Ligand SMILES: Nc1ncnc2c1ncn2[C@@H]1O[C@H](COP(=O)(O)OP(=O)(O)O)[C@@H](O)[C@H]1O
């Protein structure tokens with residue numbers, strides 16, 4: 001459960017008074033999510049999501065995330081809008097944490113995304129990349145190729161009995177990526193964590209995107225690779241090329257993939273799989289037993305890495321023209 005920092009009603013009432021949203025009616029902690037503490041807050045004028053930013057979020061990055069949501073919302077991408085306080089600011093403090101309120105988006109996330117959902121995702125992802133072009137702030141990806149070895153070393157330090165087969169596989173993958181990572185692909189603003197739980201649907205239509213707290217400036221095609229990993233595998237970890245085709249074709253119809261991006265896709269997918277395996281593994285070996293947070297399974301992403309390692313052409317992911 002992602003409520004790392006608890007708040008009292010008195011603290012929240014004082015916090016809410018800084019906004020023009022009417023009185024606080026009720027609030028409750030949100031169990032989903034792993035990064036930050038989130039509350040659903042009912043106020044007289046509307047409902048909001050209150051986020052208290054936790055360990056992996058650097059407070060200096062918050063203006064980037066909040067301004068990006070504002071920019072994308074103004075560019076026609078349905079995402080939450082940071083709520084402006086009476087003093088004109090969007091960022092405050094609550095219970096010793098940086099905190100902000102954002103608008104509540106209607107919709108539900110798809111536990112088992114279909115081909116149609118993957119298609120809608122591809123179209124929206126391309127539109128989001130296009131909309132990001134007008135955003136004038138930049139943020140380095142803090143979880144890209146150069147950050148993976150230090151993170152792996154921290155995992156091994158925290159868990160010295162790491163399985164030998166995993167050590168060999170990760171070391172080999174790191175060596176490969178550090179020597180060959182495609183650095184010249186078109187860059188822009190990427191979401192970098194566009195998993196199904198961050199995309200809402202309403203009445204069959206994609207209704208919104210949330211959770212921009214990994215967003216950064218990086219290769220646009222890397223965002224697609226994250227989505228291929230998160231949306232196009234089945235529960236038994238087999239790859240579904242029809243879902244891959246739906247995602248890639250819809251994306252390509254809105255923003256044409258270059259030859260370089262097509263060639264790089266297998267390595268981008270394998271790298272994205274390693275990135276999520278590593279953060280999951282780190283959480284797995286460092287989160288204390290009995291903690292209320294639901295840890296995500298690193299094994300799933302080790303299997304995905306193995307799959308991508310034997311792919312040599314984007315057609316395996318479903319894009320054949
Ligand atoms: N703007 C929003 N509108 C509606 N629900 C939201 C919104 N933002 C977050 N949520 C809810 O809170 C949950 C956790 O949010 P998320 O941003 O993914 O947290 P974390 O940053 O901890 O991963 C989501 O799965 C969703 O249920």
Ligand SMILES: N[C@@H](CCOP(=O)(O)O)C(=O)O
Pocket residue numbers: 032033034035193195197198211276279280296
């Ligand atoms: N999507 C990541 C974890 C980040 O969680 P989120 O709740 O911020 O989407 C994973 O699945 O490992």
